[in-house]
Each structure stands twice: as C-alpha cells, then as structure tokens.
Amino acid sequence: MAEAKNNNLSASLEDYLEAIYNLSGEFNTARSKDIAKLLGVSKSSVTGALRVLKERGLAHYKPYDSITLTKTGRKAAAEIARKHNILKSFFINVLGIETDIAHQAACKAEHTLGAEVISRLLCFIEFVTKHNAKGYDWANKFKKFYKNCKK
Amino acid sequence: MAEAKNNNLSASLEDYLEAIYNLSGEFNTARSKDIAKLLGVSKSSVTGALRVLKERGLAHYKPYDSITLTKTGRKAAAEIARKHNILKSFFINVLGIETDIAHQAACKAEHTLGAEVISRLLCFIEFVTKHNAKGYDWANKFKKFYKNCKK
DNA sequence: TATTATAGTTAGGCTTGCCTAACTTTGTAA
DNA sequence: TTACAAAGTTAGGCAAGCCTAACTATAATA
Structure with missing residues (x-):
C-alpha cells in the first residue's frame, strides 16, 4: 500500500523533502540534479534519498522518471x-x-x-x-x- | 606531542567532553560507567569516544586508567x-x-x-x-x- | 591469597549518509 | 537516425556512532 509511515524523518530526509517541495513549486516536478545542487550533495545521494522517501510513502519515484511528492509528502514538506x-x-x-x-x-x-x-x-x-x-x-x-x- | 587539534568536535564528542567535565567536577576524575549512564550509551561507545578525545589532545586516557581532561579539554568543555x-x-x-x-x-x-x-x-x-x-x-x-x- | 563481581575493553556488526567512478537512459542536434 | 552530452543510476567504499557478546583487568571480600 505504500502508505506513509510518518515516523520521524531524519534531518537529512527532511532536507530532501523540503528541497523537492520548494523546487516543485515552480514546475510541479523536481529534478534530481537540482536537488543535488540545492543541497550540495552528489547525484547518487539524491537517488538514495528518493528511494527512502518512496518507501515511506512521501514521494513518487521511479528510476528515470519525474519526481513528485505524494499528498502526505506535500503536507509534511509544507509543515517543515x-x-x-x-x-x-x-x-x-x-x-x-x-x-x-x-x-x-x-x-x-x-x-x-x-x-x-x-x-x-x-x-x-x-x-x-x-x-x-x-x-x-x-x-x-x-x-x-x-x-x-x-x- | 598529542597537541590539541581543536578542529570542531562532533556533537557526539562534545557530549562526551561535557559529560566528563561535569562528572569530574565532583571527584576530579570521571568513570566510564558514569559517562555511559549519563549519556545513555553503552560502555563500549564510551571507550571509543575516549580514544578519539585522547587523539585530539582533549583527554588523558589509558585503558583501565582514570579519565581526566587535558587543559585544552577542560577549556573546551567549560565553554561548551x-x-x-x-x-x-x-x-x-x-x-x-x-x-x-x-x-x-x-x-x-x-x-x-x-x-x-x-x-x-x-x-x-x-x-x-x-x-x-x-x-x-x-x-x-x-x-x-x-x-x-x-x- | 583465591574467588568473584564489577568495570572496562575488544571484536565484529549494523545503520545512516555521504562519496567517486563507471554505467545506463534520455533527449538533443547534426 | 545516429551520436553525443546531460541526467540519472548502480556498485562499491568510507566514516561516524552506536550496539551486543565475549573477553580481561581490577578491586573487594571471604
């Protein structure tokens, strides 16, 4: 069901979530590259984080596909x-x-x-x-x- | 020379340093066991931290010996x-x-x-x-x- | 002094979060 | 439509911090 385990996110994951949220603002979808740049992190670190955010039901993510937040993810990000x-x-x-x-x-x-x-x-x-x-x-x-x- | 590389300590190391400082207050030497208890951490984690504090010139430490801070260590701890x-x-x-x-x-x-x-x-x-x-x-x-x- | 409990250490392992280097996919421009 | 650049992924590795379990040293007591 991929339902959000809203378990407290780590500081790092919150950063990723917020970054996606902010970048999405403009285009509704965030790019891995921009997340990496914004957070000062390598592209592969972003990939890793995306997998986790997906697991937790906070982001939609498939390799090479566009990155968006789930409803829960958006809500969490907005609060952050x-x-x-x-x-x-x-x-x-x-x-x-x-x-x-x-x-x-x-x-x-x-x-x-x-x-x-x-x-x-x-x-x-x-x-x-x-x-x-x-x-x-x-x-x-x-x-x-x-x-x-x-x- | 074991001189203090005063390089910024990690949050965790600062906790250890402060713990030793506070515990030493009463007896002038801190015990591994009490540090562990104070920080809610296992004894082996304390041993590990002590090795690092020693390396950085902040604590005097030898296996099975008493634990005290160096002058630099004390100064840093006091500030923390x-x-x-x-x-x-x-x-x-x-x-x-x-x-x-x-x-x-x-x-x-x-x-x-x-x-x-x-x-x-x-x-x-x-x-x-x-x-x-x-x-x-x-x-x-x-x-x-x-x-x-x-x- | 021999025994035993307590304190401390070591070994080995796990997780998180990051990295680089090499590879794959996608999209763009000849 | 092919070829190349850019974006993204994977594999493998590293460091910090923590843990448990098993071991060793110390100290207390009979």
Whole structure:
C-alpha cells in the first residue's frame, strides 16, 4: 500500500523533502540534479534519498522518471517549510544573521531541538514579532545591544 | 606531542567532553560507567569516544586508567557547558520547557545552529534577561501569550 | 591469597549518509 | 537516425556512532 509511515524523518530526509517541495513549486516536478545542487550533495545521494522517501510513502519515484511528492509528502514538506521559514526570518530579522547561515541553521534546527522546543520557540518568535509591530522595536533594540555583547 | 587539534568536535564528542567535565567536577576524575549512564550509551561507545578525545589532545586516557581532561579539554568543555547552560535556562525559564527536554535540546543546539547563530542567540537571551530584570517581565508575558498560541 | 563481581575493553556488526567512478537512459542536434 | 552530452543510476567504499557478546583487568571480600 505504500502508505506513509510518518515516523520521524531524519534531518537529512527532511532536507530532501523540503528541497523537492520548494523546487516543485515552480514546475510541479523536481529534478534530481537540482536537488543535488540545492543541497550540495552528489547525484547518487539524491537517488538514495528518493528511494527512502518512496518507501515511506512521501514521494513518487521511479528510476528515470519525474519526481513528485505524494499528498502526505506535500503536507509534511509544507509543515517543515513553514517552521523553517519562521525560524529563518527570526534569525535574519531579529538576530541579524546573514541569509545563508540563517537558512542552514533553520534547516537543521527542528530536528535537533525537538518538537516541544520548536513549538514554543515559534510562539516566542511570534510574540516578539507582535511586540515589534506594536512599536516596541525589538529588532532594533537588540541590534544596539548586540554591539556591546561579547558571547 | 598529542597537541590539541581543536578542529570542531562532533556533537557526539562534545557530549562526551561535557559529560566528563561535569562528572569530574565532583571527584576530579570521571568513570566510564558514569559517562555511559549519563549519556545513555553503552560502555563500549564510551571507550571509543575516549580514544578519539585522547587523539585530539582533549583527554588523558589509558585503558583501565582514570579519565581526566587535558587543559585544552577542560577549556573546551567549560565553554561548551557555559553556552549549554545559558540556552538551557532560556528554554526553561523563558520558554517554559521541561528540564530534561531543555537539557537535550541545549546539548545539541550549538552544533546544529552553528557558532554565529549561537553567539547571537546567547546575546539575545542576555538581552531578554536584562529586560526581565528591569521589570519588563518577558517570561511572564510570554507565558500568557503561549496559552493562545498554536504552532 | 583465591574467588568473584564489577568495570572496562575488544571484536565484529549494523545503520545512516555521504562519496567517486563507471554505467545506463534520455533527449538533443547534426 | 545516429551520436553525443546531460541526467540519472548502480556498485562499491568510507566514516561516524552506536550496539551486543565475549573477553580481561581490577578491586573487594571471604
């Protein structure tokens, strides 16, 4: 039945899933080559990952055929991307981190920190953001603070 | 010369290093058995890690002998522990996360997030903490906010 | 001091994730 | 339509980390 065992994906598999999701956005199908490039990984590593994603019911995959996500896969990917983007924008806009680094960090964060921490952290970011909107300008206050902060 | 190649340690090795550091606190020497227990790992895994820490000039280690950190090792461990503790207390005191989970997350965080993000995050935590001290009670404000926050 | 439990090590094996090199398939352009 | 380049796959290998089972050393006690 190839039904999704939604068992927690490894950080690496989530990266692949998200990459496919993002690349698919434009064309609805992702190419192995582009996934490899996006993740900085060899083509054969992509092939390997695709096999696993298929096994788990998250991607449609047949050798030499086009790559798409299953419904479950898309849902999972969307959720990953959503969290990822919130974190990323916090890193960039509040902490003042450079885009690429922020991206990398956000990619990995969820896995490492775990669901509970991420969930609360996302709330916290929302909290901070709302305060910002209310005219209490965190990002800027922090920016000044950061200059004198040696950690 | 067994001088420390201070090359970035893996997450796992940092865990071992920190474990030894914390266990040594009480007795000045750590036991394999206790490291294993603390990290939830088998005794043989500890042996393996010790060999690597020795190779990297971070721990003194000889089979069946007592385990201590080198000066470099101690320094590195202290730094890991310091960051770790800041993160942990932020997770617990601001985000309201349960101790064990906070501990796990903090352990892994640095690695995943990378030096730049961690450095800024630690500053941010300090920033938040200082505001707290000034009577702007973040932790509490966030606590209320969190109740209505579904992420 | 001999015995035995505990601590620690070694050997061998598994998984994940990556790599390169060689091969196959596909698609494009003479 | 053939020939060649690009995309994709397969085979084989490597490193990090972990495990269990069997062994060895140490230390405690009778």
